[in-house]
Amino acid sequence: MIDDVFVINPTVHAYNLRDDNLRPDPVVRTFRESLWGLHSAWNPPDLQVPRDVYFSDWPIEVLADTLFIETDVDLAGNQNLRLDSWFHDGLCSREKNVEAVSRWPDRFVAYVGVDPTAGLEVCLRDLRDQKEELPGAIGLKLYPDQIDPLRSWRMDDPSLAYPLFEAAQELGVRTVAVHKAVPNGPVPLGPYRVDDVDGAAIHFPELSFEIVHSGLAFVDETSQAIARFPNVYANLEITSLLMHRAPGLFEEVLATFLFWGGPQKIIYSDGSLFCHSQALLEKFWALQLSDSLLEKYGVEQLSKDDKALILGGNYARVAAIDIEAAQAAIVDDGFAKLRRQHGRAAPYSHWLQAASAEGLAQ
């Protein structure tokens, strides 16, 4: 919690960036370098790990310890990432997803993940398998394209996307998070546009749709989507790192979304572990938009209630999470006890300790 606000970080990952997890296409190494650049250039020097630690298989336990002992995040969303043509295990494996929710059911919600470019029948089978394994999973995470060969799909495709969303909804999925805006390496930009969200939102009013990485590109289109549709949200994963890298730009993006959608349509997330949530949460909690921005966009200053919505209230509504019950469930869990005994641990201390035990970060 930050102050008395329950914090949900719905987009967190324990990547596997080992050499042996990379597919052979040269795009993949370039993409991995861009992920390293994200960590090394967008985070301050004291919030980074060495390159050999980063290019390892991040344990899910490290993710949990980092989030719940080192930061004020209370609840997180782990995702089965299906960058199958980039990484052998998709980047964050199904097994890690199962482990996160199984070991810490009061701390993680799960997103299952499928690859729509594999075809509808494959997806439906995959979706059902994962939901059977994780019946409580409330999210579906999707990527808009694959490589080798280059191929993509659209969220408003009635022959592929709509049957998938229908099945997901029937199986209890409440939110569909789609990676948009940020191309995964030197690949076509088209699939990362957000013009296909409209059709999905219109045809599935009972599902929520998170435009992940909102604000890093296609800001106007994202704004129009969160303005028009009650069930479309701007998810700020990676965008939130602009608070370190380019705070003025972050404030412009945030003000734009506040104008068009309101604080009810913005979902904080950051994508930890490639960043450390605590510094970002503190910056966001302290954030006051400048008078010139308030005037330019005709919005009110961020209130505590607005921030509470963005930091967890909106996501709780989307995912049907009872915040009081969620809070009660973790108040005395292992992480909470460690926090009370030792205070908030230093950033990335758990990751560096684990890496050292593996012979990394020497």
Place this chain on the structure above:
Amino acid sequence: MSSGTTDPVMTALGRVYDPCSVACDSPLSIVEMGLVVDVRRDPDGRVTVVLCVTGPCCTMAPHLLRAAEAELARIPGVTSVRVELDPTVLWTTDRMKPPARAKRRRQGPSPVQPRQWQRVRSPREASSPA
């Protein structure tokens, strides 16, 4: 929405809204839109109004004519009403009254309105607290 005048004819026409602007949730009257080309009235209470439309294929023209006739007929002292369409008038945004142009500028180039989702709640949103 006021036509900004005490002239009863213009006030009546100020109650006739452009349907497309209403659909975009940005209602503007035909006076604000600059669709009123000419107004003639004689001492016997006969009123003639000439309108234009925003484009040659506007399908809302009959609606505008009927709506204007209905409003003008309500004016005390008006004995007959005739509303015509002049298809030769080329409408541009320059014909809009300045306050209407300013309003559209504030709303931005898109017909989408800020937070317009609040007027359309999804079934799930409608059943849970905001």
